[in-house]
Amino acid sequence: xxxxxxxxxxxxxxxxxxxxxxxxxxxxxxxxxxxxxxxxxxxxxxxxxxxxxxxxxxxxxxxxxxxxxxxxxxxxxxxxxxxxxxxxxxxxxxxxxxxxxxxxxxxxxxxxxxxxxxxxxxxxxxxxxxxxxxxxxxxxxxxxxxxxxxxxxxxxxxxxxxxxxxxxxxxxxxxxxxxxxxxxxxxxxxxxxxxxxxxxxxxxxxxxxxxxxxxxxxxxxxxxxxxxxxxxxxxxxxxxxxxxxxxxxxxxxxxxxxxxxxxxxxxxxxxxxxxxxxxxxxxxxxxxxxxxxxxxxxxxxxxxxxxxxxxxxxxxxxxxxxxxxxxxxxxxxxxxxxxxxxxxxxxxxxxxxxxxxxxxxxxxxxxxxxxxxxxxxxxxxxxxxxxxxxxxxxxxx
Numbered sequence: 001x002x003x004x005x006x007x008x009x010x011x012x013x014x015x016x017x018x019x020x021x022x023x024x025x026x027x028x029x030x031x032x033x034x035x036x037x038x039x040x041x042x043x044x045x046x047x048x049x050x051x052x053x054x055x056x057x058x059x060x061x062x063x064x065x066x067x068x069x070x071x072x073x074x075x076x077x078x079x080x081x082x083x084x085x086x087x088x089x090x091x092x093x094x095x096x097x098x099x100x101x102x103x104x105x106x107x108x109x110x111x112x113x114x115x116x117x118x119x120x121x122x123x124x125x126x127x128x129x130x131x132x133x134x135x136x137x138x139x140x141x142x143x144x145x146x147x148x149x150x151x152x153x154x155x156x157x158x159x160x161x162x163x164x165x166x167x168x169x170x171x172x173x174x175x176x177x178x179x180x181x182x183x184x185x186x187x188x189x190x191x192x193x194x195x196x197x198x199x200x201x202x203x204x205x206x207x208x209x210x211x212x213x214x215x216x217x218x219x220x221x222x223x224x225x226x227x228x229x230x231x232x233x234x235x236x237x238x239x240x241x242x243x244x245x246x247x248x249x250x251x252x253x254x255x256x257x258x259x260x261x262x263x264x265x266x267x268x269x270x271x272x273x274x275x276x277x278x279x280x281x282x283x284x285x286x287x288x289x290x291x292x293x294x295x296x297x298x299x300x301x302x303x304x305x306x307x308x309x310x311x312x313x314x315x316x317x318x319x320x321x322x323x324x325x326x327x328x329x330x331x332x333x334x335x336x337x338x339x340x341x342x343x344x345x346x347x348x349x350x351x352x353x354x355x356x357x358x359x360x361x362x363x364x365x366x367x368x369x370x371x372x373x374x375x376x377x378x379x380x381x382x383x384x385x386x387x388x389x390x391x392x393x394x395x396x397x
Contacts, residue, residue, distance in 0.1 A: 006076030008096055009044055010037030010065075013123045014051035014083045024086055024156050025163045026192035026248045031060045033081050035249040038065045040093035042079055046070045049083070049123050062249055070121070080116040082126040086150040086159045087115055088166050089246060091141070098139065105136045110147040114138075144168075164189060167243045171320050173347035176239070180349055184239035191244060198250050201241035202258045208234035209266025213273035216359055219281045228359030231270050235352040238263065256318055260310075263348055264303035270355065271296050271371060278364050292368045298375035305382035312389045324385055339381060346374070 012033050024032055034045045047055050048070040058067045079096050081087060091108055092115060099106040099117035107114045112128035116136065124130060128149075132138055144166040149155040164185045172181060191201075212234055215227030241259055245251040275292025278284055306319045313322050325332060326340035344350075358367040 006100060007074075008040070008042045008077040008079055009046055009073055009075040010034070010040065010042035010092070011046045011048050011070075011078050011080045011121055011123075012037075012083050013049040013080065013126050014047060014055050016050035018051060018054065019083060019151065020153075022153070022156065023193060024150055025160055026194075026244075027060075028058075029086065029150055030055070030058050030083060031063065032086060032249075033083065034058050034063055034065075034067055035060065036087060036089055036092045037079055037081070038063060039089065039249065040079055040096050042096075043075075044068065044073070046073060046121075048121055051083075076119070078116070078118050078121050080118060080121065080123070080126060082113070082115070084149060084151040085113050085115070085126075085147055086163070087147050088145045088162075089249070091115065091145050091147065094141075094145070095139070102137070107132055107136050107138050108141050108145070108147060109138045110141070110145075113147040113149060115147055160189070163247060164243075167246055169242075169320075173344060173349040175353045176347070176349035180236045180239050183236045184243060187237070187240050188243040188247065191240065192247055196244070198241040198245040198248075199252075199255050199258060201237065201244065202255065202262055205234055205238045205241065205259075206262040206266055208237060209262070210269050213266075213269035215273070216270065217273040217276040217281070221362075224277065224362070225360050227270075227273065228356045231359070232352060232356035234266065235349060260318060261303070261307070264300070264306075267348070267351065267355075268296050268299050268303075271299065271368070274355075274359065274364055274368060278368060284365075288365065288368060291372050295368060295372035295375050298372065298379045301379040302375060302382055305379065305386045309382070309386050309389055312386070312393055322389075325388065335381060335384075 012030060019029055022029075027035070037045050042065060044065050045058070045067045046069070047058075047067065052069050055069075077096060077099060079092055081092065087108075095106055095108045095115060095117045105116070105118040107116050107125070114126065114132075116122060116125055118125075118136065122136075125132060125136065146162050146166070148159045148162055150159045167185065167188070168177070168181050208230060212227045212231040215223045215230060218224065218227075238259070241255065245255060271292065275288065275296065278288045278292060306322075309322050309324075310319060324339075325336040326343060328336070332340070355367060355371070358364070
């Protein structure tokens with residue numbers, strides 16, 4: 001039975017004893033619950049339980065659904081969380097979708113803690129360890145999804161660690177997992193309680209990219225090494241904007257585009273700096289102008305094709321959700337199969353690591369030659385992919 005059109009209301013069950021003051025990942029605990037329920041698609045958020053009448057008003061600039069004390073509202077689904085717990089940001093949405101898809105009441109269970117998607121408010125069932133009735137199906141979800149206690153300081157510290165670990169994308173590359181995310185998550189931990197916005201971090205990342213490009217163009221070996229290392233560090237900072245956006249519910253289409261386009265421009269600037277170093281500073285005029293310049297142009301073409309694909313597929317500012325041929329589950333061409341086999345080693349985290357190390361070890365001309373070949377092949381591949389996407393869209397319209 002498909003219930004996707006049913007009305008859903010979010011419910012936060014408050015205890016009689018008020019929650020201790022304090023923030024969790026940069027947000028008040030109740031605000032975090034309300035934003036998670038809003039993201040799940042509820043029409044309103046209701047405060048229930050013995051402490052509802054005494055609860056302070058929940059307000060936040062990004063909270064657009066009404067929040068009110070329980071007053072006999074009717075709904076097809078009640079998405080219910082316990083105020084003293086905290087959940088993975090995407091869990092309420094997944095649980096509600098699961099309940100609607102199965103047409104049955106569901107409880108996402110993590111040890112003794114759970115959240116519910118039920119047909120009626122059932123505050124008592126949210127108590128840790130409370131037995132579930134036969135008509136509520138338990139769902140033993142797997143990490144990174146979680147429900148965890150968040151009342152005491154110790155519980156909140158443990159919950160913050162869970163929230164931070166959950167920010168690592170399943171699509172993260174090998175170098176991103178090896179050193180970028182461990183460093184970026186510590187930076188996010190420091191910034192999560194500050195007014196620094198994800199977009200501010202994106203602009204800082206772009207500034208660092210240009211700074212690295214400027215350093216590698218200088219006639220100083222020390223500056224060149226610093227530029228290569230800064231380029232790698234810039235990619236660490238680049239992880240922070242998305243982490244802050246997901247942690248504090250500050251994602252936006254503009255921010256996604258700023259992050260994505262900044263990645264492409266930053267790498268193009270770095271390669272332009274390397275080309276300047278090889279051709280002008282070291283006076284190796286021909287053919288490196290063509291090799292370096294051609295590589296920059298080919299890379300910008302790759303970015304243009306990917307942006308066009310994102311617009312065709314309405315993927316917003318991310319290229320990861322685009323149905324490229326090398327990620328398809330059906331028949332693939334030889335070119336697509338080869339691309340899929342090497343993609344993991346040619347993601348932006350890997351590219352920035354390779355290129356930064358090549359500059360540090362003064363392998364500038366091999367870097368320009370390799371990039372020109374790889375970027376040219378990528379431009380041809382993504383150009384063909386965009387043509388295929390455009391043809392499929394035209395056929396479907």
